[in-house]
Amino acid sequence: MSVPLLAQVSRSPVAPRRELVQAVVKEAYEKFRTDPNGKNADYIPYLAQVDSKLFGIAVVTTDNQVFTLGDVNYTFSIQSISKVFTLALAMEQLGPDKVFEKIGSEPTGRAFNSPLAVVDMATHTGNPFVNAGAIATTSLISGRDAEDKWNKILGFYSKAAGEKLALIDEVYKSEAATNTGNKALAMLLAKYGRIYADPFESVDIYTKQCSVGVDAIQLARMGATLANNGVNPATGEQVIQREDIPHVLSTMMMAGLYDGSGGWAWHVGLPAKSGVGGGIVAIVPGKGAIVVFAPPLDEAGNSVKAQEVIEYVANKLDFNLYSPASVGLK
Numbered sequence: 001m002s003v004p005l006l007a008q009v010s011r012s013p014v015a016p017r018r019e020l021v022q023a024v025v026k027e028a029y030e031k032f033r034t035d036p037n038g039k040n041a042d043y044i045p046y047l048a049q050v051d052s053k054l055f056g057i058a059v060v061t062t063d064n065q066v067f068t069l070g071d072v073n074y075t076f077s078i079q080s081i082s083k084v085f086t087l088a089l090a091m092e093q094l095g096p097d098k099v100f101e102k103i104g105s106e107p108t109g110r111a112f113n114s115p116l117a118v119v120d121m122a123t124h125t126g127n128p129f130v131n132a133g134a135i136a137t138t139s140l141i142s143g144r145d146a147e148d149k150w151n152k153i154l155g156f157y158s159k160a161a162g163e164k165l166a167l168i169d170e171v172y173k174s175e176a177a178t179n180t181g182n183k184a185l186a187m188l189l190a191k192y193g194r195i196y197a198d199p200f201e202s203v204d205i206y207t208k209q210c211s212v213g214v215d216a217i218q219l220a221r222m223g224a225t226l227a228n229n230g231v232n233p234a235t236g237e238q239v240i241q242r243e244d245i246p247h248v249l250s251t252m253m254m255a256g257l258y259d260g261s262g263g264w265a266w267h268v269g270l271p272a273k274s275g276v277g278g279g280i281v282a283i284v285p286g287k288g289a290i291v292v293f294a295p296p297l298d299e300a301g302n303s304v305k306a307q308e309v310i311e312y313v314a315n316k317l318d319f320n321l322y323s324p325a326s327v328g329l330k
């Protein structure tokens, strides 16, 4: 019996070469290590006191090669990067068409926590990566009760990471005590009929998902799962359905760095997602994921060093998806 060619390929034919990746990651680490720009997020009190010198880079390829440098064992809060995986879980449960209809995928052109976007936009939710759209996406997750929904989310993230993840309780408490803005967004969504479970329960589960702890390696494995058609390259498990991957990645390209997304597409050309904890994950489809963790953020809420490093590595390794060089055309 003949096996289709694609089914015979158990390893990505395009995962990058070891020595080259290692050398470029090291260059980027040295080049940007002392950049003094940016400032830790401080609207969540816990994040203000995280050591702003922490700096780690992890790359995981689709054939499960791992490259690391710096503070890659430090556990930080995943924050908005969680939104990527809750979107994937929502599609798993409801199918992509329902999710698109209920949330949409339009950039807002405003800050990630803007209530104005909720009022102004025809969809009100905007997209799954601004806070309003993300809280609405979390509200789509089904379960017997709030605890069951939360366990489904945490279990799904853990499968993407290839190991058990946990809540950072201090982050959760810090954020839950100060998240009046997100509660306001949820109530606004309720006014427009664009939240699909109890608004405050949804904010609470959303706050928990943002407080999940990851280190750079775990997050890079979650990213590599997206790069590898939804199959975790370490465990071999199909975590995310293959047909959902382009929806996740296109949303990351358009809205992954909030109102820094246009500049990011211009300079880097890779789907990516940032979090105010200081992490950014960038996906190189078919090849792997790059994670940089460094807490100081720019005005839009994106890690300064992470943007610099990923731009440098992507350019040196011809990763930009809009460049024909990314598929070998020189």
Ligand code: DON
Residues within 6 Å of the ligand: 079, 080, 081, 112, 113, 131, 175, 182, 207, 210, 274, 275, 276, 277, 300, 301, 302
């Ligand atoms: O809801 C919030 O504001 C945070 N838990 C997450 C925001 C975030 O990470 C935006 N990122 N750049």
